[in-house]
Amino acid sequence: MSKASIISSTSSTRSRNPMDLLDRYLQAVGFWLPKAQQRDIIAELSEDLHSQIDEKEAELGRSLNDAEVDDILKQRGRPVLVANRYLPQRSLIGPVLFPIYCFVLKMVALFYLVPWILVWIGMMTFSSSYRAEHTSAGWLGAIGSAWSAWWLIAVFALGTVTIVFVALEHAQAKSRFLEDWNPRKLPPVRNPNQIPRSGSVIEVVVNLMFGIWWIDIMSDVMSTRVLLDRPEIRIVLSPVWRYFFWAFLVLALINTVVAGVNLARPYWTVLRASFRLATDAAGSGLFCWMMKASVLAEITGAHISAARALEITNAVNLGMTRVFPVVLATGLVIAVVDVRRILRVRNGVPVQLNGAVSAAVV
Amino acid sequence: MTNGTQGGPEILENLKMELRRGCLIVAVLAQLRTEQYGYTLRKALADDGLAIDEGTLYPLLRRLETQGLLASEWREEDKRNKRFYRLSPAGQQILTQLLEEWQNINTSLNKILQEA
Numbered sequence: 001m002s003k004a005s006i007i008s009s010t011s012s013t014r015s016r017n018p019m020d021l022l023d024r025y026l027q028a029v030g031f032w033l034p035k036a037q038q039r040d041i042i043a044e045l046s047e048d049l050h051s052q053i054d055e056k057e058a059e060l061g062r063s064l065n066d067a068e069v070d071d072i073l074k075q076r077g078r079p080v081l082v083a084n085r086y087l088p089q090r091s092l093i094g095p096v097l098f099p100i101y102c103f104v105l106k107m108v109a110l111f112y113l114v115p116w117i118l119v120w121i122g123m124m125t126f127s128s129s130y131r132a133e134h135t136s137a138g139w140l141g142a143i144g145s146a147w148s149a150w151w152l153i154a155v156f157a158l159g160t161v162t163i164v165f166v167a168l169e170h171a172q173a174k175s176r177f178l179e180d181w182n183p184r185k186l187p188p189v190r191n192p193n194q195i196p197r198s199g200s201v202i203e204v205v206v207n208l209m210f211g212i213w214w215i216d217i218m219s220d221v222m223s224t225r226v227l228l229d230r231p232e233i234r235i236v237l238s239p240v241w242r243y244f245f246w247a248f249l250v251l252a253l254i255n256t257v258v259a260g261v262n263l264a265r266p267y268w269t270v271l272r273a274s275f276r277l278a279t280d281a282a283g284s285g286l287f288c289w290m291m292k293a294s295v296l297a298e299i300t301g302a303h304i305s306a307a308r309a310l311e312i313t314n315a316v317n318l319g320m321t322r323v324f325p326v327v328l329a330t331g332l333v334i335a336v337v338d339v340r341r342i343l344r345v346r347n348g349v350p351v352q353l354n355g356a357v358s359a360a361v362v
Numbered sequence: 363m364t365n366g367t368q369g370g371p372e373i374l375e376n377l378k379m380e381l382r383r384g385c386l387i388v389a390v391l392a393q394l395r396t397e398q399y400g401y402t403l404r405k406a407l408a409d410d411g412l413a414i415d416e417g418t419l420y421p422l423l424r425r426l427e428t429q430g431l432l433a434s435e436w437r438e439e440d441k442r443n444k445r446f447y448r449l450s451p452a453g454q455q456i457l458t459q460l461l462e463e464w465q466n467i468n469t470s471l472n473k474i475l476q477e478a
Contacts, residue, residue: 041420041424043445044420047400047401047443047444047445048401048416050442051401076416077417085417085418085420086421
């Protein structure tokens, strides 16, 4: 017996048009049901609805009109929802993987999609050549084309993550690999206000080594501004390097001292977190300045023509200018992290897990 | 949502629904010790104070039948084909065990409430 015949046969006991509301409702529910169960479920649903209508008619002593049948069907619910209740619970990504999926999506957005926008804004703001190249059709056209490019990237990135997780879900459903876990492999309790000593040691070493190398290499260079002086090539830095030399040296020394203090007292305080923001901002500012400052004065060489040497010099300076938006965006991200750290320390969010209290030492 | 944005009556309704969910299965199994079809089963449950909507009852009946706890057959009654459900022998066993569990939970709850 086909679905249509079930529907018409169930309604034949009533003096209704085969295409009345009830039949249309049953047909709509049947559409969402799997073929194997469709006939059975529709027959039972049809019988139940007819029983309800019969009871109502007996109560009223007359046949129900369309509006009253309409009310009964509305009370039953939208066909797709009614059908869905008969189906097993299904999900592309199940509850075990879903939180991880959301976390990965957030990471992709935070470290790929948002930086993409920041770099674009930086390029449009600070790179005249990029701006000229992309605003030939006006600003609206530039925004439109960036939006469509970003949209494609976002769909591709998020779609790829989703497909990977759907595949993982299938694998998880078969092998249950996520159910095999070891509590001993969980990461140690983390206090966000604690400064890892390993990080401080690395900072001290790196900054000290940089400072020594900087003095060793650059103190001689600063007197002549000649970075490389060989018969085949000679590179001369621009005068602005004098400022860079001292600024980077002072910054490295300050960072060494701060890292040393952090090593001795490994908890963020508002003062030290603010100091970190200031030094990071100074470092970012220096790098930004460096990108825009035309760092090379000239390049000459025995086998390079003057025109070619000028071309290379300009290309290096221009290349650094083009990197500027990326440096700026990186600096902004670092500043946001630093500001969040200050707020976290200032709000004094204590971390208390299982008796292991780790309060910020202010 | 459970982060404090939910109103009190809504929380109560959700908790009541959770509490009823398990009880409904026991009630359906118990009610089907006598053969019934879906509509009369629903009426009987409602008359005994355990109203259940059709969207929940029929999928539940199918699930219990798939699990072998219920048996069903189509029969004509009052000139209409109706599907009659009854408790299967396996269902009878499970019902007995569930009722024991229910008694245990009830005893434990009463004990906890008396202690409080």
